[in-house]
Amino acid sequence: MSWQPHITVATVVEDQGRFLLVEEHAEGRQVFNQPAGHLEANETLAQAALRETLEETGWDVELTAVIGIYLYTAPSNGVTYQRICFAAKPLAQRPNHPLDDGIIGPQWLTRDELAAQPERWRSELVLRCIDDYISGERFALSLLRD
Structure with missing residues (x-):
């Protein structure tokens, strides 16, 4: 049997x-x-x-740090994901930029607004990455080698 994790990236973008x-x-x-x-x-x-940030939100961002590297197995399908989560600051929104299929649109929420809706999280990693960001988890981008 062949097992292969899926490598994914995510970006926590915070503004005020x-x-x-x-x-x-x-x-x-x-x-x-x-x-x-x-x-x-x-x-x-x-x-x-x-x-991914541009394709899904229409926002250009600047990466500032790595928040963490997460291993997650989705209970819905048993697929294992290795997620590398970045911190970023927003630069500019491209108002008419087409978004990926399946995307309803970007939303700006506080941590508490998101936490109040656990049934709407794609996975538990959504709040965990934000909480790690809030707690100050940051690693230099140089941690990653190309």
């Missing part, structure tokens, strides 16, 4: 106590997630995070 989230359709429901997605061939983890 609000976090940039993606409202999207997943598994037949509307959920919140960080801008996130799979690493593609021939791109770095940082490039993937910037690309």
Whole structure:
């Protein structure tokens, strides 16, 4: 039997106590997630995070740190994901930028607004990454080697 984890990136973008989230359709429901997605061939983890954030929210961001590296097995399908989560600051929104299929749109929520809706989290990693960010977890971007 072949087992292979899925490599994903996510970005926690904070502005004045609000976090940039993606409202999207997943598994037949509307959920919140960080801008996130799979690493593609021939791109770095940082490039993937910037690309996914733009594709899912229309926002250009600047990566500032690595928050953490998470191993998560989804109970819905048994797939294991290795998530590299970045911290970023917002630079500019591209108002007419087309968003990926399945994306309803970007939402700015406080930590408490998100925490009050656990049934809408894509996974438990959504709040965990924000909580790690709030607690000050930061690692230099140089931690990652291309």
